[in-house]
Amino acid sequence: MSTVQTQVSPAQAQVAFISSSIGKKIFQAITGLFLFLFVTGHMVGNLQIFLGQDQLNTYAQALKNLPALIWSVRILMFIFFAIHIWRGIQLYFENKFSRPISYVRNATVQAPLSSRTMIFSGAGILLYVVYHLLHFTFITTNPQYAGLHDTLGRHDVYSMIILGYQNIAISAVYLVAMFFLCYHLSHAIPSFMQTIGINNQKWEPRLKVLGYLIAVVIFFGYSVIPAAVLSNFIVLPEGVH
Amino acid sequence: MNFKLHVWRQKNAAAKGRMEQYEARDINGDMSFLEMLDVVNEDLVEKGIDPIHFDHDCREGICGACSLVINGLPHGGMTGTTCEVRMRLFKDGSTIYIEPFRAKAFPVIKDLTVDRTSIDRVMQAGGFVSTHTGAATDANAILIPKDKAEEAMDAAACIGCGACVAACKNASGMLFVAAKVSQLALLPQGQAERERRVNKMVAQMDIEGFGNCTNYFECEAVCPKDISVKFIAKMNREYMRALVK
Numbered sequence: 001m002s003t004v005q006t007q008v009s010p011a012q013a014q015v016a017f018i019s020s021s022i023g024k025k026i027f028q029a030i031t032g033l034f035l036f037l038f039v040t041g042h043m044v045g046n047l048q049i050f051l052g053q054d055q056l057n058t059y060a061q062a063l064k065n066l067p068a069l070i071w072s073v074r075i076l077m078f079i080f081f082a083i084h085i086w087r088g089i090q091l092y093f094e095n096k097f098s099r100p101i102s103y104v105r106n107a108t109v110q111a112p113l114s115s116r117t118m119i120f121s122g123a124g125i126l127l128y129v130v131y132h133l134l135h136f137t138f139i140t141t142n143p144q145y146a147g148l149h150d151t152l153g154r155h156d157v158y159s160m161i162i163l164g165y166q167n168i169a170i171s172a173v174y175l176v177a178m179f180f181l182c183y184h185l186s187h188a189i190p191s192f193m194q195t196i197g198i199n200n201q202k203w204e205p206r207l208k209v210l211g212y213l214i215a216v217v218i219f220f221g222y223s224v225i226p227a228a229v230l231s232n233f234i235v236l237p238e239g240v241h
Numbered sequence: 242m243n244f245k246l247h248v249w250r251q252k253n254a255a256a257k258g259r260m261e262q263y264e265a266r267d268i269n270g271d272m273s274f275l276e277m278l279d280v281v282n283e284d285l286v287e288k289g290i291d292p293i294h295f296d297h298d299c300r301e302g303i304c305g306a307c308s309l310v311i312n313g314l315p316h317g318g319m320t321g322t323t324c325e326v327r328m329r330l331f332k333d334g335s336t337i338y339i340e341p342f343r344a345k346a347f348p349v350i351k352d353l354t355v356d357r358t359s360i361d362r363v364m365q366a367g368g369f370v371s372t373h374t375g376a377a378t379d380a381n382a383i384l385i386p387k388d389k390a391e392e393a394m395d396a397a398a399c400i401g402c403g404a405c406v407a408a409c410k411n412a413s414g415m416l417f418v419a420a421k422v423s424q425l426a427l428l429p430q431g432q433a434e435r436e437r438r439v440n441k442m443v444a445q446m447d448i449e450g451f452g453n454c455t456n457y458f459e460c461e462a463v464c465p466k467d468i469s470v471k472f473i474a475k476m477n478r479e480y481m482r483a484l485v486k
């Protein structure tokens with residue numbers, strides 16, 4: 001069959017690693033991990049809304065005063081997000097082409113729906129991220145937010161969030177997006193562990209449960225904000241409307 | 242027992258196939274699935290119709306030659322291989338869909354027979370240990386802890402039938418390759434070529450056009466030899482280890 005093969009050089013091995021099926025999985029897992037860490041950090045930041053207007057605006061101002069940090073995180077996240085999406089789409093099509101003729105009768109034993117719809121939940125998250133950036137970061141969709149300032153003259157992020165989620169439609173879209181995120185993570189977390197090789201028969205069911213738990217925590221951690229706004233648990237400061 | 246069969250018929254590799262309907266009449270419930278097809282084929286031959294082609298050899302669940310996707314699941318998704326599936330497990334009078342293992346890496350040769358030499362080429366790429374021939378060495382000359390021997394045996398139980406590929410939504414061959422990589426990586430005899438083996442087998446697997454694993458674990462669910470997906474995690478570890486080694 002094949003001729004005698006010499007050892008591959010380390011450089012060749014690295015190139016082979018990145019473009020191999022396992023390498024692609026690991027890439028997807030690692031970029032996903034960074035996105036997950038960002039999502040978690042962002043949630044903790046958001047939850048400061050329950051500590052009041054001063055705390056949240058102080059936090060927002062503090063971030064603004066660290067442009068080097070903000071921009072390096074933004075650029076890194078953009079790169080990880082782009083790689084994760086690009087690889088995800090690539091994997092989706094490669095996997096479709098691996099079975100050119102599909103079965104007439106299809107059956108599934110144990111693959112959860114979330115695992116089979118990652119590309120769609122992912123697309124949902126992407127659409128929302130675009131809207132979310134236009135809404136709160138670039139303030140394109142609701143330019144009136146730009147004029148909000150608190151008594152200390154800082155940008156009033158607190159009021160901006162409350163005004164945003166007082167709108168039922170915006171809150172509804174937000175909840176749907178958080179559901180997509182939660183759904184995506186419920187497969188992503190156990191899948192991450194398997195891909196980087198931390199799994200065995202004993203841990204497989206535990207990791208599944210852990211995935212669900214973390215996903216649910218993220219969902220509620222985010223969704224509690226529009227819920228608190230809509231139920232008037234947190235209200236606009238005096239004089240803002 | 243009587244069944245209505247929908248069977249994939251395809252003249253040759255180049256032809257376009259389609260599902261055909263047949264009747265399976267007076268089937269004994271203790272017959273295996275393949276014996277049921279034998280009965281149907283006898284009937285077809287009598288009628289002058291080309292019999293249904295399917296793979297088989299040992300007919301006792303050890304060789305991995307038999308295949309078939311039955312009602313959407315390889316080997317019918319029951320315990321064991323298609324040759325071990327008994328007709329009493331189906332409801333009398335029910336309709337059964339029979340299709341070949343489908344994957345780009347498993348092109349159809351005729352009807353239900355597919356070309357699975359892609360998995361042989363993955364084995365040739367690295368699924369072996371190099372050893373001298375000649376006089377047999379003493380048994381137990383190399384001591385292997387019981388738990389390692391058991392785990393290696395669990396992986397070695399793979400008969401290479403390809404059901405994992407057929408079940409995977411991505412037609413990925415990772416469970417098969419992982420079983421072979423793990424089996425040898427767990428044993429002292431496999432250490433010398435450990436890194437080279439995983440690199441070559443994964444490279445060959447990718448060349449053959451298998452899909453990428455996205456952790457559905459459908460493979461594990463249909464494997465007639467109950468190979469665990471923990472071996473895929475192990476193969477991932479082996480592959481990363483080979484990179485830094």
Ligand code: FES
Pocket residue numbers: 296297298299300301302303304305306307322323324325
């Ligand atoms: S014919 Fe040998 S395993 Fe089924």
